[in-house]
Amino acid sequence: MRIATYNVNGINARLPVLLKWLEETKPDVACLQELKAPDEKIPKQEIENAGYTAIWHGQKRWNGVAILAKNGLEIEETGRGLAGEPEDEQSRYIEAVINDTTIGCLYLPNGNPAPGPKLDYKMRWLQRLSKRAKELLDSDVAVVLTGDYNVIPTEKDVYKPERWFDDALFRPEVRKAFHELVAQGWTDAIRKLYPEETIYTFFDYFRNAYQRNAGLRIDHFLLSPHLTNKLKDGGVDNHVRGWEKTSDHAPVWIELEE
DNA sequence: ATGGCATTTAAAAAATGA
Numbered sequence: 001m002r003i004a005t006y007n008v009n010g011i012n013a014r015l016p017v018l019l020k021w022l023e024e025t026k027p028d029v030a031c032l033q034e035l036k037a038p039d040e041k042i043p044k045q046e047i048e049n050a051g052y053t054a055i056w057h058g059q060k061r062w063n064g065v066a067i068l069a070k071n072g073l074e075i076e077e078t079g080r081g082l083a084g085e086p087e088d089e090q091s092r093y094i095e096a097v098i099n100d101t102t103i104g105c106l107y108l109p110n111g112n113p114a115p116g117p118k119l120d121y122k123m124r125w126l127q128r129l130s131k132r133a134k135e136l137l138d139s140d141v142a143v144v145l146t147g148d149y150n151v152i153p154t155e156k157d158v159y160k161p162e163r164w165f166d167d168a169l170f171r172p173e174v175r176k177a178f179h180e181l182v183a184q185g186w187t188d189a190i191r192k193l194y195p196e197e198t199i200y201t202f203f204d205y206f207r208n209a210y211q212r213n214a215g216l217r218i219d220h221f222l223l224s225p226h227l228t229n230k231l232k233d234g235g236v237d238n239h240v241r242g243w244e245k246t247s248d249h250a251p252v253w254i255e256l257e258e
Numbered sequence: 259a260t261g262g263c264a265t266t267t268a269a270a271a272a273a274t275g276a
Contacts, residue, residue, distance in 0.1 A: 010265050036266060061266055062274065110276055150276070169276060204276065205263040216276075
């Protein structure tokens with residue numbers, strides 16, 4: 001089963017790129033983030049025509065997450081949003097069971113400017129996610145938690161670490177919270193496949209970042225223990241970042257043994 | 259150290275992103 005994650009940065013602005021990528025790579029499951037569209041503006045028909053059924057949690061203007069499953073795969077939604085902050089209206093989490101695997105699709109808050117209320121929200125969100133992650137581990141099922149974590153895990157995952165120490169993507173407390181989450185028993189799939197390589201999933205639109213390979217690794221796959229030995233392959237669809245009218249993120253994918 | 263670009267809403271300019 002091929003599972004992909006892709007921060008599309010506006011699903012309508014990105015529709016041609018999204019459809020071309022789906023057609024080219026044909027993932028069984030695609031987790032999308034930053035739809036930037038309310039539920040009624042999700043391009044359902046186009047997604048259907050591409051051969052996918054989808055569930056989504058949209059929001060006007062910002063955020064928004066979706067899970068697409070290839071036709072023939074049953075998709076059963078098991079939750080949207082994270083517990084712990086009832087007044088939180090940002091659409092950043094959706095979860096479903098597909099093929100006996102629980103898939104959590106997340107868009108973690110950016111947190112900048114930091115310090116400040118946005119970083120505080122990010123830290124709280126990380127704690128809420130960790131709580132859900134622990135529940136899933138304790139439930140003893142196969143789980144993939146994937147999406148845009150907005151966390152650079154180590155210095156290896158950023159082109160110029162010294163420029164990012166104060167940034168909400170790389171601050172010590174953010175990295176610490178991420179590492180504590182992983183330490184519950186999760187596996188960072190891409191890092192497991194490529195222990196030493198430089199791998200980036202985001203390149204900002206400024207200063208030819210993509211052409212200079214000045215990127216960040218912030219889109220991750222965390223696997224529960226059931227899946228660590230089923231991880232066959234994975235990678236970044238780097239070339240998609242080079243397409244016209246493309247997102248600033250590149251899609252990332254893994255292949256799990258059935 | 260700063261600003262560079264892109265998207266959304268909504269009709270210009272602000273907010274957000276990472």
